[in-house]
Amino acid sequence: MTDLSQAALPDANGYFGPYGGQLVPPHLKQAMDDIAKAYDEIVTRQDFQDELAALFADYVGRPSPIFHAKRLSDQIGGAQIHLKREDLNHTGAHKINHCLGEALLAKFMNKTKVIAETGAGQHGVALATACALVGIPCEIHMGQVDIEKEHPNVTKMRILGCKLVPVTFGAATLKEAVDSAFEEYLKDPTNYLYAIGSVVGPHPFPKMVRDFQSIIGKEAREQFQQVHGQLPDQVVACVGGGSNAMGIFTAFLNDRGVRLVGVEPAGEGLDKPGRHAATLTQGKPGEIHGMACYVLNNAAGEPDAVHSIASGLDYPGVGPQHSYLKDVGRVDYDSVNDQECLDAFMTLSRVEGIIPALESAHAVAWAMREAKKLPQDTHILVNLSGRGDKDADYVAKVLGI
Ligand SMILES: Cc1ncc(COP(=O)(O)O)c(C=O)c1O
Numbered sequence: 001m002t003d004l005s006q007a008a009l010p011d012a013n014g015y016f017g018p019y020g021g022q023l024v025p026p027h028l029k030q031a032m033d034d035i036a037k038a039y040d041e042i043v044t045r046q047d048f049q050d051e052l053a054a055l056f057a058d059y060v061g062r063p064s065p066i067f068h069a070k071r072l073s074d075q076i077g078g079a080q081i082h083l084k085r086e087d088l089n090h091t092g093a094h095k096i097n098h099c100l101g102e103a104l105l106a107k108f109m110n111k112t113k114v115i116a117e118t119g120a121g122q123h124g125v126a127l128a129t130a131c132a133l134v135g136i137p138c139e140i141h142m143g144q145v146d147i148e149k150e151h152p153n154v155t156k157m158r159i160l161g162c163k164l165v166p167v168t169f170g171a172a173t174l175k176e177a178v179d180s181a182f183e184e185y186l187k188d189p190t191n192y193l194y195a196i197g198s199v200v201g202p203h204p205f206p207k208m209v210r211d212f213q214s215i216i217g218k219e220a221r222e223q224f225q226q227v228h229g230q231l232p233d234q235v236v237a238c239v240g241g242g243s244n245a246m247g248i249f250t251a252f253l254n255d256r257g258v259r260l261v262g263v264e265p266a267g268e269g270l271d272k273p274g275r276h277a278a279t280l281t282q283g284k285p286g287e288i289h290g291m292a293c294y295v296l297n298n299a300a301g302e303p304d305a306v307h308s309i310a311s312g313l314d315y316p317g318v319g320p321q322h323s324y325l326k327d328v329g330r331v332d333y334d335s336v337n338d339q340e341c342l343d344a345f346m347t348l349s350r351v352e353g354i355i356p357a358l359e360s361a362h363a364v365a366w367a368m369r370e371a372k373k374l375p376q377d378t379h380i381l382v383n384l385s386g387r388g389d390k391d392a393d394y395v396a397k398v399l400g401i
Helices: 026-043 046-060 070-076 095-108 122-134 144-149 151-159 174-186 205-213 215-228 243-252 320-327 338-352 358-371 389-399
Strands: 066-068 080-085 113-118 138-143 163-167 192-194 234-238 259-267 284-288 291-295 331-337 379-384
Touching: 026 046, 026 095, 026 205, 046 095, 066 215, 070 080, 070 338, 070 358, 080 215, 080 358, 095 113, 095 122, 095 192, 095 205, 095 243, 113 122, 113 174, 122 138, 122 151, 138 144, 138 174, 144 151, 144 163, 151 163, 151 389, 163 174, 174 192, 205 215, 205 243, 205 320, 215 243, 215 379, 234 243, 234 358, 243 259, 243 320, 243 379, 259 338, 259 358, 291 320, 320 331, 331 338, 331 358, 338 358, 338 389, 358 379, 358 389
Parallel strands: 080 379, 113 138, 113 192, 138 163, 234 259, 234 379, 259 331
Antiparallel strands: 066 080, 284 291
16 A cells, blocks of 8 residues: 655655656756755754744644534534634634744745745735744735735734735736745745745645644644544545645545545536636646646636635645645545535534634535534544634625624
8 A cells, every 4th residue: 555654755856646846947946955955954953843842832822622513513413523723723724833834944044035925814924923923024925806805814914014915917816926926036036935825836845834734633633532532534624725634634644544535615616617716626737836736727728717715725726745645546625615615604603603714614514514424423523724703704794794
């Protein structure tokens, strides 16, 4: 059986099977190799591991708990739904896990500026926070559409002292924010660090971001075993670029009895090209943003327009490791549409008193759909990747609450 563990993948060149790599021009390849070398060095240092562990505990508030959503499970009448509470982290989502790592790496490499894109604003807020803590200037590129939708996070980024760059070209959402941030990074790759916000981009980012996020699954595996004396039957997470999903899946990849499910945004329907972002469900192998992975392309072979009610899932590519895990059949990828997401957002809020991020509500919606079909002694663990404060005004407006 293929070893899918963290140590086994990617290979030395950053490949997960045929996916990943460094599909960048030669001068950028050097910059990526420098980052890979610095990362390999820093992770073996005990002082770095101690500093990160202390920040996870005292700054982020880790370990995040697992909550048994009993009232929700009872209401559905099937499997038990459990929530890994990444929404309780400082800054409200899983993104802080890799942002702290990336900010410490930037300091170690003496970088003068950290640049990134953001969709829902969670990566932007988390990176601005980590840069404030470490004392490095931070610049966040964000689509104008998302700036208007995710206003609370925009205000927070400004308060935290980062430079916010509105991106107005194209669809003015996540893909354009990545293009814009990359352009700024190209001005001085030696002194800048592009702190990518998910398990995407050229090597070493898919590996590095996964490694920083793998704390989620490490904790969850131990916590679940301690309380229930077994592993969960299914582990579910939403997939935009794929960082929260890789974060929780990594610890379970070699536990073949645990079903792993990644939930993509079906937006307004999988039958409407340009109105969903279900890359693994509907896309094909291709290239985007310096990596080989599944991509949603249009007829001209360009990345297609994408849509999701959740800004953080609105991306026409996906992490190379997810692309590989789909092909080898270790992870099932399914989708949830905007309406199902909204229903789950409201149900979790009203039945459990937990307002989820719209991104995370995709995973909750899938678990609610699946739980109905399963006996009561089965356990579904959902990665609740973030909280919905950023989405509250938007949802209230859409639903007329
Ligand atoms: C709360 C939350 N969950 C999930 C995502 C999607 O990203 P990823 O697939 O990398 O976890 C985002 C992105 O902004 C997010 O804010």
